[in-house]
Amino acid sequence: MTATQQQKAELGPVSPSDQQQQKLFRIYNHYRLVVSLILLGLLFVEPVNLDSSFRLLDYYQAGVAGYFGLNAFVALLILAGFLPSRRHITLSILLDVLIMHWLLLTSTGITNGLANLVIVSVAAGNILTPSRMGFFYAALAAICSLGISGWAVLALDEHADDIVRAGSLGILYFAAAFVLQSISKRMRSSEALASSRAQSLAELERINQQIIQRMRTGILLLDRSGQIRLANAAAEELLFGEPSADRTEQTEGTRMLPQALKLGLESWLRDPTRRIEPFRPFQTSPILQVNFTQLDQERGDQILVFIEDMSKITQQAQQMKLASLGRLTAGIAHEIRNPLGAISHAAQLMEESPHLDQGDLQMLDIIRRHSRRVNGIVENVLDLSRRRTANADLIDVSDWLKEFKEDYLQTQEESAGSIIDLSLAPNIPPARFDKSQIEQVMVNLCDNGLRYSQQQTGQRRIEIRGGATVDGERAYLDVRDTGPGISQEHQGSVFEPFFTTDKSGTGLGLYLARELCEANQAHLSLVDDNQPGCCFRITFAHPGRLI
Known part of the structure; x- marks a missing residue:
């Protein structure tokens, strides 16, 4: 940990006003360093004339050297990462006022041009510490100027005009303090108003972001080339099967649109009045309907996409x-x-x-x-x-599957000789569902799988596999049989009511199973993976989403 980081950790978070004050102090210290360097250089430019004009030359030279050394030391501290606090800044301004008057005292008096630098120090003090302390700087500078002038008149028999000049300088000190205090007060008021508005805008942006992320409608922001600029969680889940919370901003621009959506975008760009046909981005996803709208009417380089789950409608x-x-x-x-x-x-x-x-x-x-x-x-x-509302609980999927397999084989009348191969992946996330309703779905899928497996192979055997989705946060269940499978032409109709390929079937089993899954915010789909038999997958919602 560096010195700067350690100091920040000790002091806690720094406010924007303190950061601005520290930045201004660094600039002011650069000014002091340059002035002290010039004063130090002047000692070597005209060394002959100094003996006759300066009151206390040795003390003046020591003051200039000390002033340069002080400013150089502070500059090195700031360069090393030191963050000056308010008391450090106050002490620096006080030292500036006192050292400048020391140089005036040891040089030619109040008539020296160094008196103008005192005005700069007082002004800087009122800018850096805009409070009553700013008037204290002005009062201290006026007292010091009057003291030097009075001492010169009494001790050195100088002209009394120096006292008038010192009084004029005091008026300038207070005038600078008053003007800068007024300006600083207005600036602080404007800064507070701007900070309040910025905070309100930031809160409003966070609220809008939360609303957008929690919407069930998918929202995408694209450019005309199809590059993704922004996507909410629903869009990520519908299009890619992963929530956007697991992605970094670097992957946002590299994520490729599904081919069907990209073709739909190109078609819409050619004819904005054309409606895009519903599509399915991947096997286990629902059918989606997209609508495009131009976000920037003038340039037209950003396109807003709304993605609706057609299965809901x-x-x-x-x-x-x-x-x-x-x-x-x-x-x-x-x-x-x-x-x-x-x-x-x-x-x-x-x-x-x-x-x-x-x-x-x-x-x-x-x-x-x-x-x-x-x-x-x-x-x-x-x-x-008569379907009732789902009463969901957070379930450990692995334990529930083991219990379901045992209960199913014990309670089914036709389970004699049936074999269920249970395969569980490690670290399956929990899922939130109604156990009785999902059990009804699993019984339907297992009954169908065992029946069709026996028709095809003569053996009542199925496989149940539990795993996690790509994002690692949602559980899924696969029920695979070794039956004849479903032809390509019928795969899109298996979940429709009253559709069946079995002469003795009613055609409502799979439809009722999908309805029960949807009631539990799960999705039942037919997986076409070019393997023998059928594989039905139940993909559960994120366990943090309440039903």
Whole structure:
């Protein structure tokens, strides 16, 4: 630690006014050093004339040498990093006034041109320490000038005009102090007002920054070449899967836009009235819609980009539709289940008849399977209409996955012979979610994975992997099966309601799973990594974000 750093640590933070005072004192000390050097040089320029004109030559020479030595010593201290305080500055001004009058006393008296330098010292004192101390400098200088003049008249029989000149100098001292005190007072008032406004602007900027960073809408500031100047946390998470808090300002300019967004920017620059098609920047991200606007209307070199998560809008529309369907289903569930129960019961009775051939048994099996399917559809739609609000807790993902695997294998009716390979990365961050709702999602994904794995390989086997995202602050879960996978044409539709490739399925399982994930601020996505089977990923929100 240097001497300057140690002194700052001892004194604490330095205010802007103190910094300005220290800067002005350094300038004033340079002036004193130059003056003392000139006075010292004059001793060697005309040494012959000094004996006859100066009262006390030896004392004058000693005073000049001492004044130069003092200023040189202070200059070296400042050069070494010494930060003068207010009392150091006050002491320096007092020494200047006294030394200058000593030089006046030992030279030719008050008529010497050095008296003008006293005015400079008094003025500097009022600038550096704008308080009552400034008038004390003026009073001390006036008393010293009058004292020198009075001593010269009484002891050396000098002319009485020196006293008048000393009085005039005293008036000048007080006039300089008064004028500079008034100017300094106004400057301090203006500085305080400017500091208050700057502080208010800084607070407002911090508030705006916090609001922008906490917005769920992504905001980007680009130049016309697509270089990122500014991005809030939502934009970073939507476009790159990482929050901006983990980035330095050096990486801000080097971050490349996703290709789809870059093409959209080029298209918008050619035709600002054209609307950009929604896109997905990476596999596990939601579908995004962007809107561009020109920030600087005159130059047009900065572009503001608003990024919206289309899945939210789509969910709202589907939720309204399914809520209406749920209310309708709730109203007619009784009417549907009564005849459905009668059909199932009649099928069971017919199975007991000894006169059924193989064709009749196949028809009864069709009746049973489709009755269960209709009942499943009714149950799923009712679940959508009855979905409760998430009650989230901060969960240790590793421990929860181990517990889920054990409970799942023990409670599932068809889990006999099922194998779940659990893979956990080290240092998985905690996640905030409703355990019962995410467990319902995991049961759905595991049931599907085991069923499709058995269809493809004859073995009920899946893998559950837990890990952390690229930023290291959010957890994710992967459920991978060894089934036939999902064709490219159907990958965009797997989360739509009533879409299914299984003849016995209802088409609401994955949709309900994504709805439950979104209710917990998590995102369920299908990962296309060119490996056999399917991989569904649940990416949780940052644990610091409350639901």
